[in-house]
Amino acid sequence: MATKRCMNAGCMAVAPGGEWRKGWALRAGGFAILCDKCGLAYDQHVFCDIFHQKESGWRECFYCGKRLHCGCIASRNSFDLLDSGGVQCLNCIKASGVQFISTQPMPKLLASPQMRQRPFPLSSRGLSEEVLQGRAIDMTWISSDTYDPSQVKWEEKPILSLNRNPSLVGTSSQNALDLKDITPENNSSNNNNNSNNNSESLAETSLSMGLGLANTSDTEKTIMLSSPELTAQKVRHFVPKQLKVMPHDAAKDLGSLPHMRVARPPADGRGRNQLLPRYWPRITDQELQQISGDSNSTIVPLFEKVMSASDAGRIGRLVLPKACAEAYFPPISQPEGRPLTIQDTKGKEWHFQFRFWPNNNSRMYVLEGVTPCIQSLQLQAGDTVTFSRIEPGGKLLMGFRKATNTATLADSQISAIANGTFMADPLFAPQVDNLQIVSGYSGFLHSIKGRPDHANSSDSDVGWINKAGRPLPNEGSLLQPLQKRSRNIGLKSRRLSMDSEDALELKLTWEEAQDLLRPPLTVKPNVVRIEDYEFEEYDEPPIFGKRTIFTVRASGDQDQWIQCDECFRWRR
DNA sequence: ATTGTGCATGTTAAT
DNA sequence: TTAACATGCACAATG
Numbered sequence: 220m221a222t223k224r225c226m227n228a229g230c231m232a233v234a235p236g237g238e239w240r241k242g243w244a245l246r247a248g249g250f251a252i253l254c255d256k257c258g259l260a261y262d263q264h265v266f267c268d269i270f271h272q273k274e275s276g277w278r279e280c281f282y283c284g285k286r287l288h289c290g291c292i293a294s295r296n297s298f299d300l301l302d303s304g305g306v307q308c309l310n311c312i313k314a315s316g317v318q319f320i321s322t323q324p325m326p327k328l329l330a331s332p333q334m335r336q337r338p339f340p341l342s343s344r345g346l347s348e349e350v351l352q353g354r355a356i357d358m359t360w361i362s363s364d365t366y367d368p369s370q371v372k373w374e375e376k377p378i379l380s381l382n383r384n385p386s387l388v389g390t391s392s393q394n395a396l397d398l399k400d401i402t403p404e405n406n407s408s409n410n411n412n413n414s415n416n417n418s419e420s421l422a423e424t425s426l427s428m429g430l431g432l433a434n435t436s437d438t439e440k441t442i443m444l445s446s447p448e449l450t451a452q453k454v455r456h457f458v459p460k461q462l463k464v465m466p467h468d469a470a471k472d473l474g475s476l477p478h479m480r481v482a483r484p485p486a487d488g489r490g491r492n493q494l495l496p497r498y499w500p501r502i503t504d505q506e507l508q509q510i511s512g513d514s515n516s517t518i519v520p521l522f523e524k525v526m527s528a529s530d531a532g533r534i535g536r537l538v539l540p541k542a543c544a545e546a547y548f549p550p551i552s553q554p555e556g557r558p559l560t561i562q563d564t565k566g567k568e569w570h571f572q573f574r575f576w577p578n579n580n581s582r583m584y585v586l587e588g589v590t591p592c593i594q595s596l597q598l599q600a601g602d603t604v605t606f607s608r609i610e611p612g613g614k615l616l617m618g619f620r621k622a623t624n625t626a627t628l629a630d631s632q633i634s635a636i637a638n639g640t641f642m643a644d645p646l647f648a649p650q651v652d653n654l655q656i657v658s659g660y661s662g663f664l665h666s667i668k669g670r671p672d673h674a675n676s677s678d679s680d681v682g683w684i685n686k687a688g689r690p691l692p693n694e695g696s697l698l699q700p701l702q703k704r705s706r707n708i709g710l711k712s713r714r715l716s717m718d719s720e721d722a723l724e725l726k727l728t729w730e731e732a733q734d735l736l737r738p739p740l741t742v743k744p745n746v747v748r749i750e751d752y753e754f755e756e757y758d759e760p761p762i763f764g765k766r767t768i769f770t771v772r773a774s775g776d777q778d779q780w781i782q783c784d785e786c787f788r789w790r791r
Numbered sequence: 792a793t794t795g796t797g798c799a800t801g802t803t804a805a806t
Numbered sequence: 807t808t809a810a811c812a813t814g815c816a817c818a819a820t821g
Contacts, residue, residue, distance in 0.1 A: 529812055534795080538811060554797085576798065583811065587796095795819070806808070 521547040521615070523605035526593075531600040535590035539573075544584035547606065547615075548573055561592070561617055 522543035530537045551557055556574025572587040601622035608615050
């Protein structure tokens with residue numbers, strides 16, 4: 220049976236029933252296709268490539284030839300695949316009284332209220348705001364010359380591959396999708412044990428483990444401006460001189476890495492919080508080449524997990540998020556699973572057993588034999604393990620990130636603000652993440668205090684670094700459910716856990732945070748223009764205070780207004 | 792007695 | 807109510 224897969228190279232999810240159709244690929248306001256498995260949203264350009272427009276006005280699907288039912292020109296980009304076959308525009312669907320969005324089963328992976336943890340902000344419909352607003356989503360793609368489906372050993376053969384011009388990496392809106400031939404899939408269902416066993420035995424997946432220490436220098440921190448809506452307006456941003464300010468533009472950021480190809484991270488289900496941010500692990504070309512043997516390799520981030528006490532214990536079993544294990548690891552049909560070999564950047568190989576336990580008519584996926592690895596890397600509960608994959612070759616990368624520092628909550632808040640990490644964009648919340656860990660792991664804190672390698676998390680942040688040797692600004696920005704985390708630390712930490720929830724409520728937008736920061740009036744800032752942003756650069760750190768505005772009289776004198784907490788009136 | 796293995800159960804979040 | 811998952815626990819294997 221012909222099988223359609225998610226077009227996200229890092230997902231490879233198979234459409235239910237083998238058909239890419241309504242219910243699996245959702246259209247979001249006509250601008251995007253959301254894979255039910257990975258939550259990937261394609262921008263409208265990609266979508267338009269799928270349904271191309273005929274001169275006569277009607278459209279047909281590139282792949283199945285189904286025609287737009289009504290030929291409504293105005294509904295360009297607004298299609299839905301009909302169960303009965305064919306295509307119909309959303310306007311006509313609405314006109315017929317059939318609800319579209321609201322009746323669609325929300326992608327399981329997008330429906331979580333943990334929105335601040337997802338790569339893209341969601342609307343109330345669970346759809347990316349970027350998508351709904353028609354903004355091109357910052358996507359980068361794997362080029363066809365580097366993505367070799369045949370190297371994905373645990374798949375018979377991916378049905379879809381991405382055909383991208385390498386020169387266009389980072390400018391997804393200009394790229395076009397290309398569907399490879401559709402091949403009958405050797406369906407590795409759980410019921411087909413024989414075929415699975417064969418494929419499993421044949422497909423000894425090689426994993427690579429990358430471990431890099433990202434030294435975060437206090438004098439060199441990169442903060443990111445979050446709001447794409449910010450235009451050339453002059454914005455008061457408090458930017459200590461030692462801080463580097465970069466516009467929030469992953470594509471540009473990636474574009475500075477000519478040899479590094481980075482694919483878009485998939486979203487995920489319940490474990491969506493375990494998804495890697497869209498600023499993926501980046502390693503140097505040299506490191507990547509050492510791992511993959513190919514300097515043109517691409518890193519496809521997969522998922523990550525914060526290690527629980529059980530994971531880090533002596534049992535040597537790492538519980539894997541089910542959705543992630545099924546989506547990204549080789550399919551296994553037997554509880555015994557299959558071995559996975561892991562090597563680190565130095566070539567050291569680790570051998571794990573990837574298996575599952577039957578559990579309530581479901582499965583619990585575990586990685587067994589992780590004790591030597593954990594001990595070697597001195598990982599413990601609260602540390603994060605990340606999984607990525609290198610294409611071509613399908614090698615999996617396993618990175619680690621130590622838990623965050625031991626700073627006090629208050630210190631963290633201040634630090635977060637000072638570092639510019641209180642931002643509107645949920646993409647950027649590394650310090651908030653820190654807050655959670657710091658405040659939510661009382662027992663954990665004790666252990667870190669006794670361990671030098673954990674005592675300074677910013678220095679022990681075991682993650683990926685970019686070519687310049689800087690830690691990725693967003694690495695570690697994934698927020699884990701607070702309850703999940705606090706569960707590991709016992710009742711004593713519950714109060715602190717609540718505190719951290721309160722702290723999360725303090726999460727401000729970038730502009731709001733700016734409102735709370737004010738410079739001494741006597742200090743004259745240097746105005747620095749970067750891209751379309753103007754920044755006031757102060758030698759002195761900002762003062763954290765009440766909402767403050769500044770006015771300038773005709774005489775040129777400047778007034779400072781502070782808003783009353785109670786009456787909300789402004790006072791000079 | 793200790794450690795490893797496999798499954799069961801409790802907790803939590805999602806539906 | 808269901809699903810995911812962290813962890814408990816009984817039993818087996820081993821020293």
